[in-house]
Amino acid sequence: xxxxxxxxxxxxxxxxxxxxxxxxxxxxxxxxxxxxxxxxxxxxxxxxxxxxxxxxxxxxxxxxxxxxxxxxxxxxxxxxxxxxxxxxxxxxxxxxxxxxxxxxxxxxxxxxxxxxxxxxxxxxxxxxxxxxxxxxxxxxxxxxxxxxxxxxxxxxxxxxxxxxxxxxxxxxxxxxxxxxxxxxxxxxxxxxxxxxxxxxxxxxxxxxxxxxxxxxxxxxxxxxxxxxxxxxxxxxxxxxxxxxxxxxxxxxxxxxxxxxxxxxxxxxxxxxxxxxxxxxx
Numbered sequence: 571x572x573x574x575x576x577x578x579x580x581x582x583x584x585x586x587x588x589x590x591x592x593x594x595x596x597x598x599x600x601x602x603x604x605x606x607x608x609x610x611x612x613x614x615x616x617x618x619x620x621x622x623x624x625x626x627x628x629x630x631x632x633x634x635x636x637x638x639x640x641x642x643x644x645x646x647x648x649x650x651x652x653x654x655x656x657x658x659x660x661x662x663x664x665x666x667x668x669x670x671x672x673x674x675x676x677x678x679x680x681x682x683x684x685x686x687x688x689x690x691x692x693x694x695x696x697x698x699x700x701x702x703x704x705x706x707x708x709x710x711x712x713x714x715x716x717x718x719x720x721x722x723x724x725x726x727x728x729x730x731x732x733x734x735x736x737x738x739x740x741x742x743x744x745x746x747x748x749x750x751x752x753x754x755x756x757x758x759x760x761x762x763x764x765x766x767x768x769x770x771x772x773x774x775x776x777x778x779x780x781x782x783x784x785x786x787x788x789x790x791x792x793x794x795x796x797x798x799x800x801x802x803x804x805x806x807x808x809x810x811x812x813x814x815x816x817x818x819x820x821x822x823x824x825x826x827x828x829x830x831x832x833x834x835x836x837x838x839x840x841x842x843x844x845x846x847x848x849x850x851x
Contacts, residue, residue, distance in 0.1 A: 581640050583633050584623075586648035587616050600689030605655045605764050613656075614648045615692055620656065621648035653696050654704060654726065655764040660684065661705060661718040675708060675715035720769075727765075727774055731757050755780050 589597040597616040604611045614621040624647050631643035664681040665673030678697055682690040698714070704723045705716040734757040739745040745753050758780055762771045775781065 581633075581635055581638060582642075582644070582646060583635065583640065584614075584646040584648060586614060586621065586646075587619070589616055598692070600692055602656060602687060602689050603659070603684075605659055606762075606766055608659075610687075613651070613689075616648065618696070620651055620653045620693065620696060622651040623648055651764075652730075653693065653700050657693075657697055657701055658704070658718075658723070658770070659766065660690070661701065661716065665717050672719075673717055675706070675717045677713060677715055681716065723770065724773060724777075727761065727770060728777070730761055731774065731778070734760060751780075754778055 586597070596618075597614065600613050600615050600620075601610055602613050603609070612623060614623060625644060626647065627642075627644040633640040633643060633645075660681055664676045667673035678694060679691070682694060682697060684690050701716060704718060704726050706719050706722075707714055707716050709715070731754070735753050738753055738756060745756075755778075758771070758774050758778060761774070765771045765774075
């Protein structure tokens with residue numbers, strides 16, 4: 571089951587959680603900076619959860635949407651993303667760290683105020699609940715202040731790498747026969763899609779004794795369904811569809827694992843839609 575929005579030029583099909591099914595009943599597109607590249611990218615905030623958008627397209631196909639035929643045949647899916655990745659660059663800059671100085675504590679509304687990106691202010695409650703995992707915090711009266719802590723960030727990233735390494739082995743049996751270091755390198759490179767090279771990706775590579783250029787090359791070879799690049803907030807006209815995946819070099823094992831992961835997430839969403847439909851009936 572999916573959702574369809576009418577765009578300026580043509581329709582697009584999006585598989586996403588139904589607003590109100592298990593949340594606050596709201597859904598909106600937000601324009602945010604991609605945490606690695608800084609490029610304006612569209613995300614979906616639905617039922618209080620942040621979702622990243624992925625794009626799929628078969629060589630041939632179309633969609634029948636009521637009385638309308640979408641000849642493009644492309645498909646968007648919305649899957650959850652850990653909002654800490656999205657917030658990390660903002661909190662890093664906000665502390666204004668210099669040298670050995672740990673930086674300043676800042677109020678959340680100050681950190682989330684970004685020129686030309688009002689969408690971050692929609693994430694206030696999410697940031698308040700999730701960022702203490704990587705930040706020191708203190709309260710003065712009724713006001714809470716945050717400061718990003720490098721050691722806490724590293725501990726969080728280390729946990730993410732370990733969890734992803736286990737997930738890759740569960741999703742693709744080819745990983746069971748691979749060397750530990752190869753699976754570890756793939757895990758770090760996948761996380762590297764959401765991390766700036768300096769300091770976070772470099773820090774992980776140094777800790778796990780991986781070569782940063784090699785990890786970056788692996789990440790570049792991974793076939794990732796492109797995120798929906800900048801589109802007007804509130805509009806469903808995703809103006810850039812990304813490049814055809816046949817134009818990209820792919821790393822076979824990581825490609826299969828990523829594909830399996832996205833397919834699993836999409837299947838879970840579809841099952842959620844089915845249960846919601848049964849409850850309504």
